[in-house]
Amino acid sequence: MPEKVTLAVAGLGTVGSAVLRQLRDNADVVAARCGGRRVEVVAVSARDRNRDRGVALDGLAWHRDALELADVEDVDIVVELVGGEDGVARALIEKALRAGRHVVTANKAACAHHGVAFAELAQAGGVQLRFEAAIAGGVPVVKSIKEALAGNRIRELRGILNGTCNYILTNMTQSRCSYGEALAEAQRLGYAEADPTLDVEGVDAAHKLALLSTLAFRHRPAFDAVQVEGIKVVTQEDIGFAREFGYEIRLLATARQHDGNEIEQWVRPALVPRDSLLAHMQNARNGVSLRGDFGGNLFLAGDGAGGEATASAVVADIIDIAAGRRVFPLGEALSSLPECSALPPSRSQGCFYLRLHAADRAGSMAAITRELAAAEISIERIIQTSTPAHDGDAQAHAGRLPVALLTHETREEVMRRVLGGLAERRDIVASPLLLRVEAR
Amino acid sequence: MPEKVTLAVAGLGTVGSAVLRQLRDNADVVAARCGGRRVEVVAVSARDRNRDRGVALDGLAWHRDALELADVEDVDIVVELVGGEDGVARALIEKALRAGRHVVTANKAACAHHGVAFAELAQAGGVQLRFEAAIAGGVPVVKSIKEALAGNRIRELRGILNGTCNYILTNMTQSRCSYGEALAEAQRLGYAEADPTLDVEGVDAAHKLALLSTLAFRHRPAFDAVQVEGIKVVTQEDIGFAREFGYEIRLLATARQHDGNEIEQWVRPALVPRDSLLAHMQNARNGVSLRGDFGGNLFLAGDGAGGEATASAVVADIIDIAAGRRVFPLGEALSSLPECSALPPSRSQGCFYLRLHAADRAGSMAAITRELAAAEISIERIIQTSTPAHDGDAQAHAGRLPVALLTHETREEVMRRVLGGLAERRDIVASPLLLRVEAR
Numbered sequence: 001m002p003e004k005v006t007l008a009v010a011g012l013g014t015v016g017s018a019v020l021r022q023l024r025d026n027a028d029v030v031a032a033r034c035g036g037r038r039v040e041v042v043a044v045s046a047r048d049r050n051r052d053r054g055v056a057l058d059g060l061a062w063h064r065d066a067l068e069l070a071d072v073e074d075v076d077i078v079v080e081l082v083g084g085e086d087g088v089a090r091a092l093i094e095k096a097l098r099a100g101r102h103v104v105t106a107n108k109a110a111c112a113h114h115g116v117a118f119a120e121l122a123q124a125g126g127v128q129l130r131f132e133a134a135i136a137g138g139v140p141v142v143k144s145i146k147e148a149l150a151g152n153r154i155r156e157l158r159g160i161l162n163g164t165c166n167y168i169l170t171n172m173t174q175s176r177c178s179y180g181e182a183l184a185e186a187q188r189l190g191y192a193e194a195d196p197t198l199d200v201e202g203v204d205a206a207h208k209l210a211l212l213s214t215l216a217f218r219h220r221p222a223f224d225a226v227q228v229e230g231i232k233v234v235t236q237e238d239i240g241f242a243r244e245f246g247y248e249i250r251l252l253a254t255a256r257q258h259d260g261n262e263i264e265q266w267v268r269p270a271l272v273p274r275d276s277l278l279a280h281m282q283n284a285r286n287g288v289s290l291r292g293d294f295g296g297n298l299f300l301a302g303d304g305a306g307g308e309a310t311a312s313a314v315v316a317d318i319i320d321i322a323a324g325r326r327v328f329p330l331g332e333a334l335s336s337l338p339e340c341s342a343l344p345p346s347r348s349q350g351c352f353y354l355r356l357h358a359a360d361r362a363g364s365m366a367a368i369t370r371e372l373a374a375a376e377i378s379i380e381r382i383i384q385t386s387t388p389a390h391d392g393d394a395q396a397h398a399g400r401l402p403v404a405l406l407t408h409e410t411r412e413e414v415m416r417r418v419l420g421g422l423a424e425r426r427d428i429v430a431s432p433l434l435l436r437v438e439a440r
Numbered sequence: 441m442p443e444k445v446t447l448a449v450a451g452l453g454t455v456g457s458a459v460l461r462q463l464r465d466n467a468d469v470v471a472a473r474c475g476g477r478r479v480e481v482v483a484v485s486a487r488d489r490n491r492d493r494g495v496a497l498d499g500l501a502w503h504r505d506a507l508e509l510a511d512v513e514d515v516d517i518v519v520e521l522v523g524g525e526d527g528v529a530r531a532l533i534e535k536a537l538r539a540g541r542h543v544v545t546a547n548k549a550a551c552a553h554h555g556v557a558f559a560e561l562a563q564a565g566g567v568q569l570r571f572e573a574a575i576a577g578g579v580p581v582v583k584s585i586k587e588a589l590a591g592n593r594i595r596e597l598r599g600i601l602n603g604t605c606n607y608i609l610t611n612m613t614q615s616r617c618s619y620g621e622a623l624a625e626a627q628r629l630g631y632a633e634a635d636p637t638l639d640v641e642g643v644d645a646a647h648k649l650a651l652l653s654t655l656a657f658r659h660r661p662a663f664d665a666v667q668v669e670g671i672k673v674v675t676q677e678d679i680g681f682a683r684e685f686g687y688e689i690r691l692l693a694t695a696r697q698h699d700g701n702e703i704e705q706w707v708r709p710a711l712v713p714r715d716s717l718l719a720h721m722q723n724a725r726n727g728v729s730l731r732g733d734f735g736g737n738l739f740l741a742g743d744g745a746g747g748e749a750t751a752s753a754v755v756a757d758i759i760d761i762a763a764g765r766r767v768f769p770l771g772e773a774l775s776s777l778p779e780c781s782a783l784p785p786s787r788s789q790g791c792f793y794l795r796l797h798a799a800d801r802a803g804s805m806a807a808i809t810r811e812l813a814a815a816e817i818s819i820e821r822i823i824q825t826s827t828p829a830h831d832g833d834a835q836a837h838a839g840r841l842p843v844a845l846l847t848h849e850t851r852e853e854v855m856r857r858v859l860g861g862l863a864e865r866r867d868i869v870a871s872p873l874l875l876r877v878e879a880r
Contacts, residue, residue, distance in 0.1 A: 032772040280715075295742070326763070
């Protein structure tokens, strides 16, 4: 093996800067893990050359245009940290792979949408495409599925994959603040971006889930098959009810294999038992639970965001490549990966949390429970309180009483039909909310 | 690459049988993860040929003498599942490596004691020695340290690494039974062996810790440097006191890097906060927490024992080798691995739990707290109860009152000196017990 491996790094934000710092500060460790090969950054690209990044850029070739990095002579690995589904990031990944460079990226959006095209280019060029840093920051979930559980048929995976949403939900739980207040605090602390849409609407977690499902259930990425619901619907009242039932509300990403190889994938706020490991994930922590047919239940947790944890995953991918370890980008050869066979939403089933505000008069509870009984939905527990949990709610729902219930397992379609029926009866209920309950 | 990889498997107990079943049942998955190469078992060795293992041995060459497996022509990988520090297991590993075969093993005792010799043989022969299955069953902690955290300086690792001890301690907590009763139940359920010595005295966990410390802190294995204490000292009374303080008692394996690169390694029953992930590990679950300078806190948990989970790790190692992925047995080249520089026990410090039975008369509590104060040990919390927690205790300690306290951070040496002084004053205290408290 040659005595050094050379890198070009596109994007010097918090992650890119941390990658440069880690490669500098831990150069001895990195070289030892690569069998003595030095890992050397030779070129970089970023918008602003003069920003203070806590790391000197002396001696590195600077390129205004990130795409030029694919052309730098003798570069072994291009590290793409620009981000975004298309644009420069996608163009750079494709150009670098075509030029026979290995690519390491933290870009979940581009990989979820263009993973097949990237994998084709990588396989054709005999180079590596790695994206450990794209999912759950410093938690090695990609490696664990592709390698550690390689001999398993995976049955189920569940994860808390978005640090922003988890910060907001745990802060709403601890500080009893509203969604808006928690979001503002997350933005102030740098946990949420100025435009938090991709995070809070669940799209970021869905990108990650689409990739994990690909690796775990051995199909091509199918972002459009992921059912997505954001966290804005969750109120302080729901968090209170969930806790009374013994649960916490988390933005949960779930993928399951059903009979006939059909895959169910969803990202939505859901109730998880308060004593579960997933409920244990506070603030920006990420956690993933995997169930394999031989390996059993594996749980991985760590810092899901932040420059350093993400850099740690980028550097691990670089070291794997530098040490000559190869793995298929999507876990196995594309030729053997079928399209994803998605479970039709009509066949999805589970337990549910239903919250609504019932008219404060005789018969309204009876009407609600009758609707559920007519649909053969059995109620596991029900709570009715006489005071709304939050001042804002009090004004909005004067004369109505908050009710929350948990159902036994039922088809989601049936549940939604009942919900639709109840929502139409505005004399009886207002503002109903339906969430999944993941009890196991 | 050739189209198949051939194996010889020594030891067909619960793990070996599960390896054969997994390779048979999941042959398609395994081949796909190896780029289409088939993984084929060609020879096996075990004591009893005719035992029903739930898997057919037709077509496999049977060898009475496991050592013969190293000589079977065209075998690529020898899988050693015989177990034991020396004897056949060690001889087979060494012979196979000398014969240019890769070796996959679940043998923590042999690797902890002879890891350097094995690694030398593997490096000299240009073959792989892998032992993921030796530690924490199906939890990929070896891979996570060697590869996923490869670019980190690891600062600390803590783990619950012995399923037998964890089963006994969690059962004592849940069922309020004695150590003896919990052990008998563990034996009945197959969680503990007929002779449980290696497990309950902490030796098995110490083997595993010595290996993890090697990988994490980049030194040669130093089993003798691990301070070991078993779980027999823990009584129902201690579990009750710990819970009153907000802790659970677990057999904890800890390795830490101190200034000057000195490594502290110990396995002992310790108090961990009840709301920590480690306290969450019930029954035979294993969990490991790692702290890297860039990756932050990583937590891994799963089934630490059982044939299938361990087989899953063996098969993952086989797939890594079959796919051509190489990694140094001890994380990096032996030439760069120094001997372990162990922290002298006199410099170890932490917080402590002290339990004793004080004479039921005026002045005994004052004498105890005065001894601690004289040694400048400050007490964080103290509980004195008037009734012993257990009937057996009541008879043994009639006229004495149970006292438990937690200290602030202090040197262990100082704490032991005080303890020795107290133990000598039999008129004041009886049966003192000292445990570490791991609060962070």
